Amino acid sequence: MSRRLALCLLCSRPAGTAAGICHACSADLPQLQCACPRCALPLPVAATCPRCLRRPPVFDAAHCAWHYAYPVAQLVRRFKDRGDMAAAHSLTMLAAAQLGPPAPPPDILVPVPLHWRRYWQRGFNQAQVIATKLGDAWGLPVHTGKLRRARAGASQRGLDRRQRLRNLEGCFVARGRFDGLHVGLVDDVMTTGATLEAAARTLHSAGAVSISAFALARTP
Ligand SMILES: [Zn+2]
Numbered sequence: 001m002s003r004r005l006a007l008c009l010l011c012s013r014p015a016g017t018a019a020g021i022c023h024a025c026s027a028d029l030p031q032l033q034c035a036c037p038r039c040a041l042p043l044p045v046a047a048t049c050p051r052c053l054r055r056p057p058v059f060d061a062a063h064c065a066w067h068y069a070y071p072v073a074q075l076v077r078r079f080k081d082r083g084d085m086a087a088a089h090s091l092t093m094l095a096a097a098q099l100g101p102p103a104p105p106p107d108i109l110v111p112v113p114l115h116w117r118r119y120w121q122r123g124f125n126q127a128q129v130i131a132t133k134l135g136d137a138w139g140l141p142v143h144t145g146k147l148r149r150a151r152a153g154a155s156q157r158g159l160d161r162r163q164r165l166r167n168l169e170g171c172f173v174a175r176g177r178f179d180g181l182h183v184g185l186v187d188d189v190m191t192t193g194a195t196l197e198a199a200a201r202t203l204h205s206a207g208a209v210s211i212s213a214f215a216l217a218r219t220p
């Protein structure tokens with residue numbers, strides 16, 4: 001189907017855009033406009049949040065395109081649960097335009113890895129799909145496989161940030177060094193930031209000097 005004839009994923013009228021979501025619908029997406037620059041926590045004004053002032057995360061900056069709310073949340077679920085790559089394409093193309101190209105650009109993008117068992121169940125790593133598309137859009141190399149998930153980890157649902165961090169201890173392993181690199185760490189949705197924090201700690205111990213986190217959406 002030519003892209004002129006492709007229908008908008010959200011309103012089913014002709015999309016007329018390469019992203020597959022029409023201009024009217026993309027303008028209506030719940031943009032994350034004001035947030036903490038360190039952890040992307042939504043705030044009334046853009047300022048470092050109290051938690052980051054008290055205890056800054058290992059990553060230096062966090063960038064999320066939207067609030068994890070309707071209809072972004074539904075599109076993310078279509079992508080993650082049903083493998084809907086049209087939803088992945090739309091979300092990532094729009095996020096790439098909104099978040100970047102980042103300045104200064106990271107040297108490499110690294111997706112948050114899935115444990116092999118989860119990968120096998122799902123058939124893809126959503127963070128890797130997003131990182132690959134962001135890398136294409138921004139002209140940045142994507143390194144997969146240099147950061148591995150050693151343990152599946154118990155479910156993170158219902159746990160607070162500290163419990164999540166404890167749950168994730170030793171979860172990520174670096175295969176190789178990241179000496180002197182500014183790494184762009186990519187995930188699908190940022191919730192408490194515990195997963196990104198655990199992955200960033202591993203990258204940091206493997207020599208990364210600076211880490212910027214990127215995600216499509218941020219939960220409140
Ligand atoms: Zn539309």
Ligand SMILES: [Zn+2]
Pocket residue numbers: 036037038039040041048049050051052053
């Ligand atoms: Zn913060």
